[in-house]
Structure formats: structure tokens, C-alpha cells
Amino acid sequence: MNAYSILLLSSCVLTFAFLMVIDTLLEKRRRKKGNLSRKIPTRFFVARGFTYLAFMLGTGILVATIWMRQNFKETDLASLFFHMHVQLTSTDIKNFRGLYKCLSLFIPIGSLLLSLLGKACSHAFIVAVRPHRIVYNMLRTLVIIAYPIVSICVVCSYFKVIPYIKQRLDTTTIYEEYYVDPKTANVIFPEKKRNLIYIYLESVENSYATPEYGGVSEFNLIPELTELSVKYENFGDRGSKILHGPTPVSQNAWTMASLVGQTCGIPINFGFDSAMMGEGVDEYLPGAFNLGDMLKREGYDLCYMVGSDARFVAMDVFMRKHGDYQIRDYYYYRDNHLIPRNYFVWWGFEDYRLLEFAKDYLTEAGSSDKPFALTLMTMDTHFTDGYKCEHCEDIYPKQYDNVIACSSKLVSAFVEWVQQQPFYENTTIVVIGDHPTMDSRYYDELKYATEDYVRRNFISVINAAVENPCDFARQYQVIDMYPTTVAALGAIIEGDRLGLGTNLYSAKPTLYEELGKDYFDKEIMKNSSFYNKKLAGFDR
Numbered sequence: 001m002n003a004y005s006i007l008l009l010s011s012c013v014l015t016f017a018f019l020m021v022i023d024t025l026l027e028k029r030r031r032k033k034g035n036l037s038r039k040i041p042t043r044f045f046v047a048r049g050f051t052y053l054a055f056m057l058g059t060g061i062l063v064a065t066i067w068m069r070q071n072f073k074e075t076d077l078a079s080l081f082f083h084m085h086v087q088l089t090s091t092d093i094k095n096f097r098g099l100y101k102c103l104s105l106f107i108p109i110g111s112l113l114l115s116l117l118g119k120a121c122s123h124a125f126i127v128a129v130r131p132h133r134i135v136y137n138m139l140r141t142l143v144i145i146a147y148p149i150v151s152i153c154v155v156c157s158y159f160k161v162i163p164y165i166k167q168r169l170d171t172t173t174i175y176e177e178y179y180v181d182p183k184t185a186n187v188i189f190p191e192k193k194r195n196l197i198y199i200y201l202e203s204v205e206n207s208y209a210t211p212e213y214g215g216v217s218e219f220n221l222i223p224e225l226t227e228l229s230v231k232y233e234n235f236g237d238r239g240s241k242i243l244h245g246p247t248p249v250s251q252n253a254w255t256m257a258s259l260v261g262q263t264c265g266i267p268i269n270f271g272f273d274s275a276m277m278g279e280g281v282d283e284y285l286p287g288a289f290n291l292g293d294m295l296k297r298e299g300y301d302l303c304y305m306v307g308s309d310a311r312f313v314a315m316d317v318f319m320r321k322h323g324d325y326q327i328r329d330y331y332y333y334r335d336n337h338l339i340p341r342n343y344f345v346w347w348g349f350e351d352y353r354l355l356e357f358a359k360d361y362l363t364e365a366g367s368s369d370k371p372f373a374l375t376l377m378t379m380d381t382h383f384t385d386g387y388k389c390e391h392c393e394d395i396y397p398k399q400y401d402n403v404i405a406c407s408s409k410l411v412s413a414f415v416e417w418v419q420q421q422p423f424y425e426n427t428t429i430v431v432i433g434d435h436p437t438m439d440s441r442y443y444d445e446l447k448y449a450t451e452d453y454v455r456r457n458f459i460s461v462i463n464a465a466v467e468n469p470c471d472f473a474r475q476y477q478v479i480d481m482y483p484t485t486v487a488a489l490g491a492i493i494e495g496d497r498l499g500l501g502t503n504l505y506s507a508k509p510t511l512y513e514e515l516g517k518d519y520f521d522k523e524i525m526k527n528s529s530f531y532n533k534k535l536a537g538f539d540r
Contacts, residue, residue, distance in 0.1 A: 004100035008107075012056055015108040019052045019115055020045070051118075052111060054144045059110035060103055061151035065158055067099045098384070114147075164525075172526035175266075178500055178511060179530070182265065183289035186494035187486060189298050193371035194465055194489045195427040196295070197362070197418060199411065200259065200377045201225075204433035204458045206243040208404055211448050214242035218447035219396055221404045224412030225458060228431060233461040235504050238471035245456035246477045247512070248435055249521045256313040258434040258457075258478050263322070264290040265482035265499020267524045269531055284318040287535040288499075291482055292323020295373050303328060303361060306377040307354040308347035325375070333357065346387035351380040351407060355414045366423035381407050383439035400442055415462065428464050428488045432481070433457035465490030466505045475517070476502070476510045500524075 027040055122140065156162065208222045209215030213230075220226060229243050236244025251267030252258045260268050264285060292302055302325040310316040310329035319325040330348030333339050338357070339349055358376055365372040380387045386403030391410065396402050411431060418424055436443070436455045443449060457478065466487055483493055483503040496503035502510040511520055532538055 004097055008100050008104045011104040011108055015056065015111050016049075016052055019111065020048060023048050051144050052115070054148050055111040055114045056107050058148040058151040059107050059114070061148065061155055063102055063106045063110070064099060065151075065155050067102050069158060167522065167525045168527055170526045172523045172528050173530075174500070174520075174523045175528050175530040175534075178497075179266075180495060180497045180499065181289065182294060182482070182498040185498055187294065187498075188492045190465070190490040192426070193298060193300065195366070195371050195423060196300075196373040196485070196489060197427060197429045198373070198375045198485070199414075199429070199431045200255075200375070201407065201411065201431065201433045201458060202255070202378050202381045203383060203435065203437040203439075204381060204404070204407065205436040206245055206456045206458055207436070207443065207446060207449070207453070208458075209243055212241075214244070216446045216448040216450070216453055219401070221396070221401055222408040222458070225408045225431070225460070228412060228415060228462065229458065229460040231460075233464060233468055234459050235468060235470075235474040235476065237473045238468075240473075243456070243458070244473050245433070245459040246480065247454060247456055247475070247517070249477055249517070249524070251521075251524050252478050253435050254438070255434050256315065256318075259315075260285065260290075260318070261478040261501075262432070262481040262485075263292060264288045265479045265501035266531070266535060267479065267500075269524060269528065270536060282317065283537060284314060284321050285535055286321070286537040287533075288322065290322045291485060292319065292325060292373075294486065296323045299370060301365060301368070301370050301372045302326065302375075303365070303372070304375045304377075305329070305354060305358055305361065306379065307349045307351060308377075308379050319375075328357070328361070347379045347382065350387065350389040351378045352389055352391050352410055354378065355410060358414070359417060362418065362421065362423070366421055377434075378407060378411070381437075383437055383442070385439075398442075400439070419463075424463065428485075429462040430459075430481070430485060430488070431462070432459045432478075461488055464488035464505070468505055469507055470504075474504055474510065475513045476504060477512055480504055480510050480512075 024040065024045075027044060028038065030036075031038055031040070204222070204225070206214055207216045208220075209226050210217055210220045213220060213226050226243060229245075230241050234244040236242060248258070249267075251269060252261040257268040260266070266285075266288065295302060302323045304310070304315075304319045304325040305328045306315075308330055310319070310327050310331075316327055316329075319327055330339075330344075333349070334341055334343070339353070343349065354376065358374065361374060362372075365374070380389060381400075381404055385399045388399055388403055389406065392402050392406040394402060395405060415429060415431065418427065418429060435457060443455075461484070464487075479499060479501040480503075482501045483496065483498040484501070484505060486498065487493060487496075487503045487505040493503055496506040496508040500511055502508050504510070515523070
């Protein structure tokens with residue numbers, strides 16, 4: 001149990017005990033004045049205990065809902081169900097320390113106020129109406145039960161529970177109609193394989209740029225990344241300096257969902273099922289044949305590097321089961337004495353250290369005759385506020401601004417280093433945001449943010465083996481990155497589709513363009529027997 005959980009539990013227990021003690025003393029005083037038996041019946045303690053538990057539960061639900069609405073406005077049930085079932089490590093709790101503090105403060109305050117209000121209303125009701133004790137007890141019980149029920153209804157309304165359930169009860173045939181099995185697809189790699197460096201940028205989106213470049217920020221927080229995206233490929237209008245990128249939809253708008261989408265060409269769509277997500281899971285989308293599987297089949301050396309615990313959201317299982325990646329995470333570097341054993345900041349260690357470790361790996365892998373595929377995951381720009389490392393400057397008003405700007409410099413410098421290496425000529429680099437930031441408050445405070453602004457993941461594909469045949473902005477999402485990355489390595493894909501993704505280095509319309517955003521988003525939210533049986537590996 002973490003410190004925040006202990007704080008919350010302690011505040012709830014102390015509040016409950018305080019209220020029960022006060023009520024017990026008041027009841028004893030009442031009995032003494034009324035010459036009643038001094039022995040308080042058990043039903044009194046049961047009734048009061050139930051009342052205060054209802055007060056605390058209802059208040060907790062309302063506070064959590066308000067906090068989520070203010071901080072994670074875009075969060076939906078798909079993300080919540082996923083994160084409730086996956087194996088989470090203590091590092092994830094840091095993102096919700098504000099929630100724990102709010103609950104620890106407002107549950108006691110709310111319960112005390114409700115207790116006082118309840119006593120005042122009860123006294124006024126008894127004096128004014130003088131109801132029979134049975135009627136009074138029934139009304140009192142209904143009011144107490146109604147409070148947590150109303151709180152739950154507020155949650156259901158905010159998270160759109162009923163529409164979500166309706167969608168999950170509906171079925172789709174989109175996979176039967178459009179899914180292309182990458183395992184059996186005709187994909188021909190060049191004789192000389194190209195290397196791949198794939199960099200996921202945590203929470204990096206185009207909105208961090210100024211309107212001049214298609215963002216909504218007062219300052220261009222990512223000038224170096226902007227230059228990379230405009231100079232190389234983002235699949236926007238040819239010759240334009242406006243940043244373009246994949247548009248996130250509900251099923252790929254968080255880290256694991258985005259990574260699955262970019263490597264498998266399908267969304268995460270487990271719905272209410274937790275069979276493939278919980279603690280101790282030993283399979284992850286066993287029916288999918290993803291980028292890692294394909295590169296392994298082609299003889300690549302695969303490595304996944306992250307400065308945090310790779311077990312988070314069962315990432316280690318996913319990477320090992322799909323490509324047998326060598327995993328180098330926080331514990332790898334700690335156990336190999338490359339960082340001090342007691343060193344731990346933010347989620348593990350900083351991105352600048354990760355990029356230095358990546359240089360060491362690439363120097364060794366680049367001298368080998370085998371092609372390599374290195375996947376990096378940055379973490380310093382994770383909500384809330386990010387992590388300010390020793391390389392961050394105090395240029396902008398907010399810490400998150402400075403962290404984002406620092407990440408732009410570090411990643412750009414890393415790309416420049418790669419471009420100076422002898423293996424670069426035969427290496428393709430993909431730099432892409434995993435999803436827009438989940439810190440809704442931060443986004444809403446960007447100077448030019450509007451309701452109709454289309455938020456897009458940052459992207460830059462560098463040194464691809466092919467050229468984009470289209471001179472107009474493509475409408476696409478992260479699932480299209482699977483076949484696009486394969487094509488960027490010089491492979492020829494018959495039909496230009498893998499999974500539900502479309503090769504952007506072709507003129508073939510994406511499903512986003514062909515079916516439309518609204519229709520496509522609704523369909524991938526629905527239940528699919530094909531997905532459940534063929535891809536997720538469970539039957540129902």
C-alpha cells in the first residue's frame with residue numbers, strides 16, 4: 001500500500017470514528033435527559049455506521065468525478081476499464097496524488113457537513129411534521145441511500161456509461177470486412193534490410209507549437225521537433241509548414257492503446273473482459289502478428305528501452321510475446337550497475353539518461369551485420385507537470401512548458417547524433433507522440449485552444465526508403481503506422497494494408513478516409529467476435 005492510500009484510508013477511518021463517537025455521546029446525553037435505558041441498542045450503531053459509510057462513499061464518488069472532470073476531461077470508459085485491469089506499478093499512483101489529497105480532505109469535510117445538515121433537517125422535520133417513528137426511519141433511510149445513488153448517476157452521466165454499454169452490446173463486422181492478417185499478407189522486404197529507430201514521445205502533440213505551425217500555444221515549445229516534422233515527413237500538405245499527424249480516437253488515446261495500434265494495426269478493444277489484461281497475464285493479443293513479430297521473422301535484433309518499469313500495463317509481456325524484444329528498463333540498468341541501486345526519480349530515471357544509453361546500444365548494434373530495430377519510450381513529459389531534469393531551462397511560465405521544450409531539444413539532438421553515425425544511411429527513424437496529453441487543464445489553458453481544434457499526435461518519419469506519393473494532407477490515425485513503418489523500411493506490401501492500417505506511402509485511402517471518423521470510431525468501440533476469438537484469444 002502506497003503513502004497516498006494510507007493517507008486516504010487514515011482520514012476515512014478517523015472521520016468515521018469521530019462521527020460515531022460524537023453520535024454515541026449525544027445519544028447517551030439524550031437517554032440520560034429522557035430517563036431512558038443507558039444501554040444503547042445495537043441497531044443505533046448499525047444505523048449510524050451505515051449512514052456515515054453512505055456519506056463517505058457518496059462524497060468520495062462526487063469528489064473523484066469532479067477531479068477527473070477538471071484534470072482528465074477526455075478520459076473515457078475504454079481507458080478506465082483498461083487501467084483498472086492491467087497490472088499497475090506504484091509509479092502510476094504519482095499521477096493521481098492530487099486525487100488522493102482531495103479525497104483525504106473533502107471526504108471528512110463533506111461527511112461532517114452532511115452529518116450536521118442531516119441532524120438539523122431531521123430536527124426541523126420532527127418538530128414541524130411529528131411523523132410516526134416508522135415513517136421517519138423509512139424516509140431517513142431513503143434519503144441516505146439516495147445520496148450515493150445520485151453520486152453514481154453523476155459518474156455514469158459524465159463517463160457516458162449507458163452509451164458505452166449500448167455500444168459494447170452492439171456488434172461490428174469491420175474486422176471481417178477490412179482486416180488483413182499481417183502473418184499471411186504478402187510482404188517483401190529488400191535483400192539489404194534497413195535499421196529502424198522508433199521513438200515514442202510521451203504525451204507530445206502538435207498543439208505545443210504556435211498557430212503559425214498549426215498549434216495553439218503562445219510559445220512554440222517544440223521548435224526543434226517542429227523543424228524535424230516539417231523537413232521530413234508527417235503526411236500533411238506537401239511544402240506546408242503546418243504540423244500534421246495522426247488523429248487519436250477513443251480506442252488508442254492512451255499509451256498502451258497507442259503502442260498496440262502503431263505496432264498491430266488494431267485498437268485495444270477488450271471492453272469488459274479482463275482475461276488478457278490482469279496481473280499475471282502471460283499472453284497479450286496472441287492472435288495478432290505485429291511489427292515486432294514481422295521484424296523478428298526478417299532476422300532483426302529487437303530492443304525496447306524505457307527509463308521506467310517495463311511491467312507497467314504489462315508492456316514487458318507485450319514486447320516479449322511479439323518479437324521477443326530484449327527489454328532494457330529501469331531495473332535492467334539498475335541491476336547491471338549502470339545507475340546507482342537506490343537511484344529513482346519520477347518514473348525511474350530521466351530521458352537524457354535513456355538517450356545516452358540508446359547511443360551506447362546503437363554504437364554496438366550499428367557495427368553488427370544484422371539489422372536492428374530499437375524502440376524508445378520517453379517519460380519526462382508525462383502528466384502532470386512532467387519531470388524537470390538538470391537539462392531543463394526556466395524559460396516559460398509553467399514547469400510543463402519547460403519540460404516539453406527540454407524534451408524537444410534532447411530528442412532533436414539525439415536524432416542529429418544518429419544522423420552523424422555510419423549506420424544512419426541505412427536507418428529509418430520514426431519520432432511520434434503516443435497520444436495527446438491527458439492533462440486537460442494544461443491543454444485548456446493554452447492561449448489559442450478552442451473546442452473545434454483538432455489535436456494530433458506529433459510525428460516525423462526520417463530517412464524513409466520511399467517517398468510519399470500524395471501531396472495533400474492525409475486523414476489517418478496510429479493504426480496506419482504499422483504498414484507505413486514497414487513500407488518506410490523499403491518493404492513492398494501487397495494491397496498496402498496490414499491489420500486495419502493503411503500504408504501512407506501509397507495512394508490507398510485509409511479506413512479513416514474511406515469510412516469517415518465518426519463511423520470508424522463507433523465501429524471499433526463495438527463488440528467483435530472476430531477480435532475476441534482471432535486476436536484477443538478469448539471466446540464469449
